[in-house]
Amino acid sequence: MDYSLLTPYRVPPRMTAYKIPNLGDGFILRAIERLLAPRRSVGCYSTRIAPGAAARKAMQQAGTVVIAGANQLDDRYRIWPGFDAQQLREASWRFVPFGLGYNGEPNRNERMSELTRELLEAVHERIEYSSWRCPVTLRYLQRELPHLSDRFLMTGCPVLLDAPLLESQRFRADESHVAVTSTERGDFWDRETRLLQTVARLWPKARRSFVVHQDFRRPSWIARLRSRDAPAVADPARAFALREFATHLGFEVVIPPGADEARHFYESVDLHVGSRLHAHLLLLSRNRRSWLLPIDGRALGMAEAFSYPLLDAQTIESSLESTLGYDFEPLREQARAAHGTMQRFIASWAR
Incomplete structure (x- = not known):
């Protein structure tokens, strides 16, 4: 099975003036590739910008897009900027959250926005389970999306599991x-x-x-x-x-x-x-x-x-x-x- 990857470790050229890659995000990326071997990644793209036409075509061909975990999940979470539930339902591929964690900074995980709720609901229309980093993340998700509680699995961070x-x-x-x-x-x-x-x-x-x-x-x-x-x-x-x-x-x-x-x-x-x-x-x-x-x-x-x-x-x-x-x-x-x-x-x- 082939898959594509989305990760914050990839910093687009236009952002390198002010955004510094975090080695930890790269550790997560490599750990996911290790856990999914011998399955093959056929493309790796940034969560920091909306993908271009070529990237979207590659995702469509792969059929599965793995979202590499980090600290992305907050009240206004998007898979990439501007992406919403309607666009996801119009796409022909599925997204798989893999080891994502809650943001953890002050006031970033208070009450999930309606757009984020709808996005995560749409994600789970095409997958049975999603992977989340820790119990605190799980409690946040279960509080905000109780009807999906049994679909959220606490797997820990992929980096640890070697x-x-x-x-x-x-x-x-x-x-x-x-x-x-x-x-x-x-x-x-x-x-x-x-x-x-x-x-x-x-x-x-x-x-x-x-x-x-x-x-x-x-x-x-x-x-x-x-x-x-x-x-x-x-x-x-x-x-x-x-x-x-x-x-x-x-x-x-x-x-x-x-x-x-x-x-x-x-x-x-x-x-x-x-x-x-x-x-x-x-x-x-x-x-x-x-x-x-x-x-x-x-x-x-x-x-x-x-x-x-x-x-x-x-x-x-x-x-x-x-x-x-x-x-x-x-x-x-x-x-x-x-x-x-x-x-x-x-x-x-x-x-």
């Missing part, structure tokens, strides 16, 4: 190479510098890497002028200053050019601490320990589903030290159960 975690017996205890990730949004400086200092103190002899998941750059004024719908771009000076801060603490700064290179790099990492959810899930999927520092509501649902500790931004030092002996083994059984649900979801449409 063989090293599912098939191993004990989590690795190595600590030779420690990676830290940060999220340079909002008032991040105090939080992220304290995290870096804590890791440097706890693992003074380890190789320490500071991994950049979104390489914020200052776009040229010409590029911004050409991007007619570009929002204001935040000054990335503090993001660069954070890299310098990490370097002074003995970290090497790693800036992978893409998700594949990042995944390859993480194969050398024994342990992760940081605020990037999908770096956290990737390390856990490799049967290695990871501690997540949540910065908004997006991380809470996965922690609820898969029993791992969350660091407290107000007490980073003590919350990390107090959980260093945490037993991650219950997570493995929960991941195995989620993988069974994921296989049930895939079997319902990918025949």
Whole structure:
């Protein structure tokens, strides 16, 4: 069975002046391709813009369009900008949500708009089940669309569900190479510098890497002028200053050019601490320990589903030290159960 893919990881050229690809979205994309193998993807397109005629023709030929999960689901969710239930019903293909999660930012998941309700109802007219990332996402959907409650499956994030975690017996205890990730949004400086200092103190002899998941750059004024719908771009000076801060603490700064290179790099990492959810899930999927520092509501649902500790931004030092002996083994059984649900979801449409 062939399928097409939609993902936020693909940033259209006209948006590159102000939108930076997120490596985590690329991790999700590759995980979905792995879970669907040997089925073949015949095209990959962006959720950020309406597809052109050639892309729509490719989707029609494939017949199935997989929506690669991230944090897209909010009260005004669209598959792509301007797309609605009427257009979906007029199309000849089906859409399959795969591991989508709720947005989690303040005031973004309060009450689902009527257009979003109608769109999700139309999606489920052509599929038996849809796949959603966490219990918080599921509760939001069940509250807003109760008549579809039994059609929503909590499969977890595809990134987590990989063989090293599912098939191993004990989590690795190595600590030779420690990676830290940060999220340079909002008032991040105090939080992220304290995290870096804590890791440097706890693992003074380890190789320490500071991994950049979104390489914020200052776009040229010409590029911004050409991007007619570009929002204001935040000054990335503090993001660069954070890299310098990490370097002074003995970290090497790693800036992978893409998700594949990042995944390859993480194969050398024994342990992760940081605020990037999908770096956290990737390390856990490799049967290695990871501690997540949540910065908004997006991380809470996965922690609820898969029993791992969350660091407290107000007490980073003590919350990390107090959980260093945490037993991650219950997570493995929960991941195995989620993988069974994921296989049930895939079997319902990918025949």
